[in-house]
Amino acid sequence: MIWSNSIVAIFAVAVICVILYRSISLRYVLRRWWRKFEGLFHVYQLYKVPEYNESFQENQLYQKVSTYVSSLSSIEDSDFANLFSGKKSNEISVQLDSNQTVQDSFLGARVSWKNEEKAEFKTFVLKIRKKDKRRILRPYLQHIHSVSEEIELRRKEMKLYTIMKDQRWSKSPWRSVPFTHPANLETIAMDNEVKTKVKSDLESFLKSKQFYHRLGRVWKRSYLLYGPSGTGKSSFVAAMAKFLSYDIYDVDLSKVSDNSELKLLLLQTSSRSVILVEDLDKFLNEKSTALSFSGVLNFMDGVFSCCGEERVMVFTMNSKDHIDPSILRPGRIDAQIYFPLCDFTAFKTLANNYLGLKDHKLFPQVEEIFQHGATLSPAEIGEIMIVNRSSPSRALKTVITALQTNGSDGRPPKISGRRLSESETSKEIRSGDESVDHSGVFCRESVHTVREFRKLYGLFRMKSGRKSANAFELNNSVEKES
Numbered sequence: 001m002i003w004s005n006s007i008v009a010i011f012a013v014a015v016i017c018v019i020l021y022r023s024i025s026l027r028y029v030l031r032r033w034w035r036k037f038e039g040l041f042h043v044y045q046l047y048k049v050p051e052y053n054e055s056f057q058e059n060q061l062y063q064k065v066s067t068y069v070s071s072l073s074s075i076e077d078s079d080f081a082n083l084f085s086g087k088k089s090n091e092i093s094v095q096l097d098s099n100q101t102v103q104d105s106f107l108g109a110r111v112s113w114k115n116e117e118k119a120e121f122k123t124f125v126l127k128i129r130k131k132d133k134r135r136i137l138r139p140y141l142q143h144i145h146s147v148s149e150e151i152e153l154r155r156k157e158m159k160l161y162t163i164m165k166d167q168r169w170s171k172s173p174w175r176s177v178p179f180t181h182p183a184n185l186e187t188i189a190m191d192n193e194v195k196t197k198v199k200s201d202l203e204s205f206l207k208s209k210q211f212y213h214r215l216g217r218v219w220k221r222s223y224l225l226y227g228p229s230g231t232g233k234s235s236f237v238a239a240m241a242k243f244l245s246y247d248i249y250d251v252d253l254s255k256v257s258d259n260s261e262l263k264l265l266l267l268q269t270s271s272r273s274v275i276l277v278e279d280l281d282k283f284l285n286e287k288s289t290a291l292s293f294s295g296v297l298n299f300m301d302g303v304f305s306c307c308g309e310e311r312v313m314v315f316t317m318n319s320k321d322h323i324d325p326s327i328l329r330p331g332r333i334d335a336q337i338y339f340p341l342c343d344f345t346a347f348k349t350l351a352n353n354y355l356g357l358k359d360h361k362l363f364p365q366v367e368e369i370f371q372h373g374a375t376l377s378p379a380e381i382g383e384i385m386i387v388n389r390s391s392p393s394r395a396l397k398t399v400i401t402a403l404q405t406n407g408s409d410g411r412p413p414k415i416s417g418r419r420l421s422e423s424e425t426s427k428e429i430r431s432g433d434e435s436v437d438h439s440g441v442f443c444r445e446s447v448h449t450v451r452e453f454r455k456l457y458g459l460f461r462m463k464s465g466r467k468s469a470n471a472f473e474l475n476n477s478v479e480k481e482s
C-alpha cells in the first residue's frame with residue numbers, strides 16, 4: 001500500500017516537473033542557473049561597450065549596440081523592458097531596462113547582452129563563449145554595425161530639398177522640407193517585370209560601393225524616366241527615393257544662373273540622395289539657357305560631386321525624340337524606363353488602389369477597349385476614379401466612356417453608342433454642378449470628361465510613343481560589366 005502511494009506521488013511530482021519545465025518560466029530559470037554555473041568555470045569572455053570613452057566622448061559603438069539590441073525579438077523575453085514611442089507616429093521602440101539581459105545567436109553561437117548601469121555610467125556587456133570568440137566576434141560586430149545602420153536609415157526622416165535663392169540667413173542654396181509623398185513602389189501601376197528589374201537594379205547599386213571604388217568611378221547610378229504626361233514618372237521618383245530611404249534634391253535647371261552655380265549646387269548635396277532633374281527635354285530644347293550644354297553634361301556625369309559617394313540621378317522627359325544622343329550615352333544614363341499610357345494591367349492596379357476592386361463585371365469591356373490601344377494616362381484614369389470613388393460601377397462606366405470618347409479623332413464624345421452633338425458636349429464640359437444623366441454614365445460627380453480633367457489638372461499628353469507596356473533598358477553600364 002505504502003509502496004503504491006509513493007509510486008503515485010513520485011509519478012505526480014514527475015508530471016508536475018515536466019509541465020513546469022515545458023512552461024517557459026521554469027526553462028528560463030534553469031537556463032539562467034546553468035549559465036551561472038558555467039560562468040564559475042570561466043567558460044565565457046566578457047566585452048564591455050561603455051557609453052563614453054575615457055575622454056568623455058560619446059562611444060559610437062554604444063549607440064549602434066543599443067539600436068541593435070532594441071531590434072532583437074528576444075528583448076520581449078527580458079524581465080524588464082521600456083516602451084517608448086518612436087520618431088514616426090506609429091512606431092514603438094522597446095529598450096532593455098538597466099541590468100537586464102537579452103540573448104542573441106549568431107553563426108550558431110549563443111551570446112548575451114547586459115545593459116549595466118552603475119552610478120549613471122551605462123555599459124553594454126557582451127558575453128560570449130571563449131570557444132566561439134575567435135570565430136564570431138569580428139563578424140558579429142560587423143553584423144551589428146550593418147543592422148543598426150540599416151535601422152537608422154529606415155528611421156531617418158526623408159527630406160525634399162529645393163533651390164532657394166537669396167537665403168540671407170543661410171549659406172546653403174538648398175531649403176528642405178520633410179518629404180512625405182505617399183507614393184511607394186507598390187502603389188505605382190506599372191509592368192511588374194519592369195518594377196522588379198528596377199528594384200533589383202537599385203539593390204545591386206546599393207551593394208556596389210567596393211566595385212565602383214575599385215574601378216575609380218563615381219558611385220552613382222543614373223536613370224532616365226520618359227513617357228507621356230501623367231504616366232507616373234514623378235511619382236516613381238518619390239517611390240524610388242522611399243525604397244532607398246534617400247533624400248531628394250530637386251534641381252530646377254531654369255533657376256540656375258550659370259555653370260559654376262550648378263557646380264556649387266551639386267557640391268552641396270549630401271551622400272545617399274536622389275538628384276532629380278524634371279523635364280530635361282524641355283530645358284534642352286529651349287533656345288537660350290543660362291547653362292552651357294557641356295555644363296549640363298558635366299553635371300550629369302557627377303564629376304562635381306564632392307566625394308563621388310552614393311547618389312542616384314534621375315532625369316525625366318516626356319520624349320527623347322529630339323535629344324542629343326550624347327545625353328543618353330551609356331555611363332551618363334545607366335538605365336532608361338519608359339512610362340506608357342494606361343493599359344489594362346495598369347488599369348487593374350488603379351482600380352484596386354483607388355476603388356478597392358479586384359474584379360468587376362465591366363472589366364471585360366474595359367479590357368476590350370484597351371485592346372484597341374491605350375488612349376488615357378494613369379493620371380487621367382486615376383482622377384476619374386477619385387471623383388467617382390463612391391460608386392465603383394459609375395467610375396468604371398465613366399472610364400469606359402472616357403476611353404471611347406478619347407478616340408483622338410477630334411470628334412465629339414460617344415455616349416451609349418451615339419455621338420454627342422457639339423452643344424451637348426460643351427454642356428458636359430460646362431456643367432460642373434448640373435446633373436446630366438444621358439445613359440446612367442454621367443451624374444453629378446461624373447460629368448468630368450477627359451477634357452475637363454486636362455483643364456483641371458493641366459495634364460497634357462503627347463500622342464506619340466504609344467507603346468503599351470513599361471520598358472526597362474540597361475545602357476552599357478558599369479553593372480553590365482560586373
Ligand SMILES: Nc1ncnc2c1ncn2[C@@H]1O[C@H](COP(=O)(O)OP(=O)(O)OP(=O)(O)O)[C@@H](O)[C@H]1O
Nearest residue numbers: 187188189228229230231232233234235378379382
Ligand atoms: N503609373 C501610375 N500609377 C499610379 N498612379 C499614377 C500613375 N501615373 C500617374 N499616376 C497618378 O497621377 C498623378 C500624376 O502623376 P505624375 O505626376 O507622377 O506623372 P508624370 O509622369 O510625372 O507627369 P508629367 O510628365 O506631367 O510630370 C499622380 O497623382 C499619380 O498618383
Ligand SMILES: [Mg+2]
Nearest residue numbers: 233234278316
Ligand atoms: Mg512629373
